Structure formats: structure tokens, C-alpha cells
Amino acid sequence: MAQRVSASDGGNKKTARVRVAVRLRPYMIKEDEKAEGPCVRGLNSQDLEIINWRNATETVKYHFDVFHGEQTTQQEVFLSSVKPILPHILKGQNASVFAYGPTGAGKTFTMLGSAEQPGVIPRAVREVFNLVNAQDEGEGWTYSIGMSYLEIYNEKVLDLLSPNSHDLPIREDKDKNILIPGLTHATISSFSDFDKHFIPATLNRTTASTKLNQRSSRSHAILLIKVVRTQHVLPYRQQTSKLYLVDLAGSEDNRRTGNQGIRLKESGAINLSLFTLSKVVDSLNSGTSIRVPYRDSKLTRLLQDSLGGSAHSVMITNIAPEYKYYFDTFTALNFAAKSKLIVNKPFTRETVAMPVLPVKRSREEPEAGASVTEPNKKKQKEDKKLKQDGSSPSAHYQSLSEPSVMERLIALEKLMMSCQDKDRLSVLKDVAESRKEIQELKEKQREFESKAMLLNHLAGEKSNSKEEPVFRNTTAPLHRKQPNATKLNKQQAVVQPLQVSQLQPLQQLSVVKQSVCVKKIKKLANLVETPYGKENIQENSWESQLEKPVLEQSRNKILQILNTGCLKELKGLQQIGDKKAKLILGWREIHGHFTELEDLTKVEGMTEKRFSSFVKANILSAMGK
Incomplete structure (x- = not known):
């Protein structure tokens, strides 16, 4: 039994604005191009300016949370923009990092990096393992980490960990959590485990060459790291969090990229999803109650938690300084300026699970590894021994009221822990009443068992045979007092043995059912053999002819x-x-x-x-x- 608890830190609702960092790629120029100089430059660690296209003598200034200049290293980007939000995922809260910008501005390098300069994704995953390993084991928490990796290509959700999969659906549960049925979830215990899955999956991502970029991403790639934190002492809490690491495909001007055919279709799907993303940001910033168009594209559906949802989000906007990228850069900066106004509401995803209680097995139940077809002699010996002891078989069952009592005691203990001082008196009164009720149940149980022994004894004398007692306690365990329960009647409790005339029709029915089952099994066996036998011969016979x-x-x-x-x-x-x-x-x-x-x-x-x-x-x- 689990109860969902949605609460933010300290029990108070908190908000977290989307943090926006801007990274300027180094200036690059080809041999056949003229050096016109950069169209954008940084002013300090938070401000930058770009030439005003309406008036070249003026500039437009922007202010962001962080500005990363051309000389900024991969480590500096990670430490200042990404690392501060990672501790939240060890508290059951979601986090999200995504790179945005035009094609050729360096998004994939920022997120993936290289062997010498790892990007945000490998550094973030390594930091998650470092945070988990640094936790004190004495606190009673254990951690489980898993990963999923997907891409959105031409509005299709494809599993990169399972490249043969088809378009996957996106679903939403009753708690508004986004789910992707069929998406591969791989459990990882170390960073080397992550590398073993991630590197081959990265090669499955769809890329192609354009005039602006030798290896252009043709899809949006989303890496999902899931952390489950479980407590093994009271109150047995379990917290679940997700870290989204997103490398968006860049917006493209097909006149400059030279896209044709499939490339043109891909760029159309990319630009449409980014346009929907822009509409979502505008809708969130409008402050009105209009519908936010998350469902208009697969990308915005998956980023629903990152923008206006419950995640701690960071957007790294990548821009290029060359004049040929001017309008792409100008558009990206305006989008980033609007995104930093979005406010999310993070909260802790927590469940309280009931611990699994060990249940005693009766002597009549077979052991865990025992054969189900043991001879009946052993059972008859045990029953005979029970008769000699003068006890009823029902006396060896687990206490009828024990499971219900344990559940109620644990529920009361949790209630006492969560209630205020002024309510404790009423809770203690409930405990006293429950104890009284438990005592009454135990007394009724003893009375029931003594009656069962007496009825077994009377039935044994009446039958004058060597068979086992007629009365068997097959009554389900008591969980609550039954207000309309009546006292047992001896005539109702004694079950007469079956006569021979009653057994014969049942035996005949058993034989008939067995023969029908044998026929069905043979029929199924023929169906199983067919695809690998006759049908295959017929399938290949046309070529041999x-x-x-x-x-x-x-x-x-x-x-x-x-x-x-x-x-x-x-x-x-x-x-x-x-x-x-x-x-x-x-x-x-x-x-x-x-x-x-x-x-x-x-x-x-x-x-x-x-x-x-x-x-x-x-x-x-x-x-x-």
C-alpha cells in the first residue's frame, strides 16, 4: 500500500525561475569569405550586446543569469550553470538542462563535448554518481539509477537504446506525469555502465551534412536519468526524480543550408517543433488563462515539465558571432530573454510504502521448494499427530486478526508522527479503542477454536471411522468485527461425507475434461509446428520451381x-x-x-x-x- 505525497522543501510551495545561460562560440571564417568581424560581443559575466540591424551605429543589450564568452571552457560552463541544480534530484525533485540555438552554433559540443573536453551530459552523470556515493549509509537510504535515451525525428519518438523500435507513444498518467510506454530503461551502477550504453546509442542518432555544418543533428535528443531513493526505516519513504539532458536540433534557413529532398523535410519538422516551443514560451509569459500548446508537438510534450512545470530548469543558448548568423543569433537571444521569465514550481515526488510483513505458513502448506505432488501419507501422519495432541488443525494457522492489527498499528503510528500536539489526545483515544477491539477479536478467536475442536471430536465419534475429522477450518481470516454475525449452529458446521453415487459423476466429468484438454494441447502443438514446417516449405517452393x-x-x-x-x-x-x-x-x-x-x-x-x-x-x- 502506498500513499502519494506531493510536497516541496519545508512543506511550503516554492517557485524556481528558468535559469538562462548564453554561450558565444569562437569566431570562425572560411578562406573564401571576407572577415567582417563579430556582430555580437560580451560586456561582462552576465551582459552582452548585438548590433542593431535597423541602425548599425546602435547596439541592443541583453542581461542573462550567466554569459559564457569565447574562451569559456567546458568545465566552467558545467560548474556555473549545471552543477548547482543537480543536488535537487537526490531530494525527489526533477531537473532539466537543454541546449538551444541555430544550427552550427555549438549545441552538440556543449552537451556532448569530446574525449578531451567532455560536455554537460558526461559531467552531469558523473556528478550524480558522486553525489550518491557521498551520501551517508547510516541514514537508511538506498539509491537506484537508470537511464533512457530517445530522439524526436520527423515528429517520431525513437528509442536510441533499441534502434529497431518504431514510433513510441507519449502518455500522461493521473498525476500529470509524462510516460513513454515501451521506452528502454537500463539500470546503471557506475559511470562506466553509463558509457557502455550511451556511446553506442549516440551513434544511432540521425545526423547529416549540410552547407553550414559537416555533422548536423537532424533530431532532438533527450537523455533521461532516473533516480529512485528508498528509505528502509520508518516511515519507509520512496522519492523518485528525473534529470532531463536535452540536445535540441538547430533552427535552419534552407536558403543557406542548401537542403533538398529528405533534408528539406527534416528541417521543416525541426523548425515546426521549435516554433511550437516558442509559442509555449509566449503562452506561459502572457499571464492569461489561455491554453498552453504543449500537445502541438512531441518536443513540447516531453519538455512540459521543464517549461512551466515542476523541474529546476537551465537553458544554455548557443550563439555564433559571424554576420551570416546575425538573424539566427538575434532570434535566439530574444527567445532566451523570454524564457528566463518562466517560473516553475518544483516539488518532491514521494510515496510512503507499507513494509512487507513476513507471514507464517501453516503446517498443512508445502514448503517453498517442496514438491506439490508429495504422497498423502505425510499429511495423514501430521493430521493423526494433531488428533493425538487433542488440538484442532485450525489452531496452527496464523492468528486470524494479526495482519489487520499490524496494518492498523502502523497506520496509527504514522498518524501520530504527522499530527499536531493538540490532536494527540484524540489519537491516543483511538489507540485505546483499537486495543480494546483487538482484545475482543482475540477472545472471539479462542472461542471459535474451542468450538471447532469440540465439533471435530463429536463428528469423529459419530462417524466411527478411521478417516480424518469431517470439520475443516477453511474460514477466511477475520479483519473486522461482523455486526450481524450469529453464533455457529452445530448442524450447519458438520459436513456429511460424500456418498459413492455422488463421487462417480464427478470422476466421469474429470475424465471428460482431461480428454478435452489433451485434444487442445495436441491441436496447439500442431499450430506451433506449422510455421517452421509445412508453411515454410510452401513459401520457398515457388523459387525452386x-x-x-x-x-x-x-x-x-x-x-x-x-x-x-x-x-x-x-x-x-x-x-x-x-x-x-x-x-x-x-x-x-x-x-x-x-x-x-x-x-x-x-x-x-x-x-x-x-x-x-x-x-x-x-x-x-x-x-x-
Whole structure:
């Protein structure tokens, strides 16, 4: 049994403004470009200015929480902007760090870094482990850390830890927590465990080359670190927190990036999600009761807790100093200025769990590792011994009222801990009444057991046989006083043995049911064997019936269409629609020609099963013409 407790530090509601840091990338210029100088410069550790595009003789000044100049190191960015919010996740509160800015401004370098200069993500994860290891074990808390990693590509949520997964749904529970069913959650116990999962997953992220960036992120990447803190002493609390580390894809001007085809579609999805993010910020800053459009994109749905939610949030805005990035930089600074006005309301996510109580097993129950099909002789011996002792089998069961008593005592103890001094008198009165009720239950239990012994004894004398007592205590444990309960009647308690005429129909029914079950099992066995037997032979028989030269010629003809065909010719193939034809053209544009027909399985959505069906349909169609 768990009770949800939502409270912030000290029991008072607190607010936390979104902290905004701006990082200026070093000035870079190509050989064929003119050096026009930077369009933006820092003034101090919090202020910067940019040339006013309406009047070149004026500048526009901005003030942020932190300004990181061109010479700022990765460690300085982490220590000043990210490290201060990490201790909150050890108190059951969420935290979020995300990098924003135009493409080519250095967001991925800020978040990931390199082997020599690690970025925010590896430094933050290492710091989480350092904070956990520094906790005092004597406080009675244990910690569990897990990770998930996903990307939002073309408005699809893809699991980077499981690259073969499809678009995952986003759900919301009754407590307004965002959930992604099916997302991989890997438990990690050290930073090396994290590296083992994170580095291969990073290679699964979608990237491509553009005119502005050799390795441009084509998706938003979100790393989720989940920390569960469990207390093993009273009051048995459990606190759950999440750390979001987000590397957003950059906004793009397709005239300068030269995007075409798939790149153009990707940039459209990126710009649309960033535009929705801007609408969310405007809506939060408006102060009116209008709807905040979190659900208008997958990105804003996942960042719902970071902007206007319950997380301690930091936004690192990356900008570039060159004049060709001027409008991108100007837009990013305006967005950052609006974002720092957003106020979140962090609180502690805590549950109070009831401890698991050990339950005594009766002598009639089998032991944990014992066989269920033990001979009945052992059971008969135990029953015989119980009869010789003059005790009833029901006397060896766990006390009927014990589970209910323990639950109520623990609930009362928690109530006393949480109540004020003026309420303690009423609580103590409740305790006294409960103890009185417990005593009455115990007396009724003793009376019930003595009656059971007497009834067993009378039933044994009446039957004059060597069989075990007719009366068996199968009554469910008592948990509450039953106000309408009546005294037991002896005639109702004694159950007469079954006659032979009553047993025979039951035995026949048992035989019939057993035969039906055997038939069902055989039928299921045949169904299981079929896919690997007859159906596979039939599936491959069509190829064996064709001559090898004819089969090879047909495959080459399909391969030629895949490599040289236009959109219309591709759609002329069997099982290739408009969407699949465009995916094939896009794959061909990126990777070149298909070297063999099996390369078609590398196209998105073309599984082995679909490929086999595609080849069969097109070859048989060509043979029929």
C-alpha cells in the first residue's frame, strides 16, 4: 500500500525561475569569405550586446543569469550553470538542462563535448554518481539509477537504446506525469555502465551534412536519468526524480543550408517543433488563462515539465558571432530573454510504502521448494499427530486478526508522527479503542477454536471411522468485527461425507475434461509446428520451381528499376506505394545505388518479411506478363 505525497522543501510551495545561460562560440571564417568581424560581443559575466540591424551605429543589450564568452571552457560552463541544480534530484525533485540555438552554433559540443573536453551530459552523470556515493549509509537510504535515451525525428519518438523500435507513444498518467510506454530503461551502477550504453546509442542518432555544418543533428535528443531513493526505516519513504539532458536540433534557413529532398523535410519538422516551443514560451509569459500548446508537438510534450512545470530548469543558448548568423543569433537571444521569465514550481515526488510483513505458513502448506505432488501419507501422519495432541488443525494457522492489527498499528503510528500536539489526545483515544477491539477479536478467536475442536471430536465419534475429522477450518481470516454475525449452529458446521453415487459423476466429468484438454494441447502443438514446417516449405517452393537464369534475370530487372527508376517507375513495382517510393529515392540519394537486391531491407520500414513478399510478388508478376 502506498500513499502519494506531493510536497516541496519545508512543506511550503516554492517557485524556481528558468535559469538562462548564453554561450558565444569562437569566431570562425572560411578562406573564401571576407572577415567582417563579430556582430555580437560580451560586456561582462552576465551582459552582452548585438548590433542593431535597423541602425548599425546602435547596439541592443541583453542581461542573462550567466554569459559564457569565447574562451569559456567546458568545465566552467558545467560548474556555473549545471552543477548547482543537480543536488535537487537526490531530494525527489526533477531537473532539466537543454541546449538551444541555430544550427552550427555549438549545441552538440556543449552537451556532448569530446574525449578531451567532455560536455554537460558526461559531467552531469558523473556528478550524480558522486553525489550518491557521498551520501551517508547510516541514514537508511538506498539509491537506484537508470537511464533512457530517445530522439524526436520527423515528429517520431525513437528509442536510441533499441534502434529497431518504431514510433513510441507519449502518455500522461493521473498525476500529470509524462510516460513513454515501451521506452528502454537500463539500470546503471557506475559511470562506466553509463558509457557502455550511451556511446553506442549516440551513434544511432540521425545526423547529416549540410552547407553550414559537416555533422548536423537532424533530431532532438533527450537523455533521461532516473533516480529512485528508498528509505528502509520508518516511515519507509520512496522519492523518485528525473534529470532531463536535452540536445535540441538547430533552427535552419534552407536558403543557406542548401537542403533538398529528405533534408528539406527534416528541417521543416525541426523548425515546426521549435516554433511550437516558442509559442509555449509566449503562452506561459502572457499571464492569461489561455491554453498552453504543449500537445502541438512531441518536443513540447516531453519538455512540459521543464517549461512551466515542476523541474529546476537551465537553458544554455548557443550563439555564433559571424554576420551570416546575425538573424539566427538575434532570434535566439530574444527567445532566451523570454524564457528566463518562466517560473516553475518544483516539488518532491514521494510515496510512503507499507513494509512487507513476513507471514507464517501453516503446517498443512508445502514448503517453498517442496514438491506439490508429495504422497498423502505425510499429511495423514501430521493430521493423526494433531488428533493425538487433542488440538484442532485450525489452531496452527496464523492468528486470524494479526495482519489487520499490524496494518492498523502502523497506520496509527504514522498518524501520530504527522499530527499536531493538540490532536494527540484524540489519537491516543483511538489507540485505546483499537486495543480494546483487538482484545475482543482475540477472545472471539479462542472461542471459535474451542468450538471447532469440540465439533471435530463429536463428528469423529459419530462417524466411527478411521478417516480424518469431517470439520475443516477453511474460514477466511477475520479483519473486522461482523455486526450481524450469529453464533455457529452445530448442524450447519458438520459436513456429511460424500456418498459413492455422488463421487462417480464427478470422476466421469474429470475424465471428460482431461480428454478435452489433451485434444487442445495436441491441436496447439500442431499450430506451433506449422510455421517452421509445412508453411515454410510452401513459401520457398515457388523459387525452386523457377529456373535459376530466369530467377536471376528477374531479380536484376527489379534491381535496375530500384537504381535508375524515377518516382513513377518505382510506384509501378508491386507493393511499392508513394511513401515507400520516396523513401527509396531518399536512400539512393544518400547512399548511392543498391549493390544487391537485399540492400532494400536497409530502407526504413522494409522488414525481411516485407522484402520476401515484395520479391515474390514482382517476380511472379513479371512471369505472368
